[in-house]
Amino acid sequence: MNTKDPLYISTMDKAKKLDHDKFEIYMTIQQYVLAHCEDSLKANMMLSHAIDELKEHNIAPSNLKTYYRHLEKDFPIKKEMKEELSRSQNNMSVSLIWCTMSSFIVLMFIKEAVMNHYMIHLYVDSAIAIVAFYIMLHQLHIELNILNMNKITKRPLVVMVVAIVAGMIVNIVAGLSSGAIAKFDFSFLILVVGMFTSRSIFIKQTKGLSRNN
Incomplete structure (x- = not known):
């Protein structure tokens, strides 16, 4: 080993x-x-x-x-391995969903801060964003552990992180824009695409492990 x-x-x-x-x-x-x-x-x-x-x-x-x-x-080692891989797939899917939702809240706050326009109040929105940021980091950590446990490359995690960074850049640009682009939020679409792409890569890799066993 x-x-x-x-x-x-x-x-x-x-x-x-x-x-x-x-x-x-x-x-x-x-x-x-x-x-x-x-x-x-x-x-x-x-x-x-x-x-x-x-x-x-x-x-x-x-x-x-x-x-x-x-x-x-x-x-029944092979059967147990398949069951464990299935649990890993389910855990990864749930974690990606939570990561996407919490990341979107954080990105919304960033856009609000740039535009200086808050949904409720600066302090309330800040508190919500801090909690969401903690949840996001926690879910990324869970995803890293799942990848390490299954000896899988970090590609699914990298894709999700790239989606979060791309969404943040888009929201900053949108927040600084005074045009119609500021009315639309493309970050959620970016996060969803990143989530499904990460999940697809992970499932493909775990299926490869299942075939090898």
């Missing part, structure tokens, strides 16, 4: 609940699995089953190669 792909936090937390002796056995299993499995998702699922077996039974594999095959063949 690539050293840049660490164990999932959930796997590490689960392993820490083992007693000392079983944890030592687990570390031996973990070292072997990580050395022979290049897929981080598959490795973490195999290790999760190993932890469950250690909790229920006093096992101490004498042949790690045989035990590795047991983890790989005696549990």
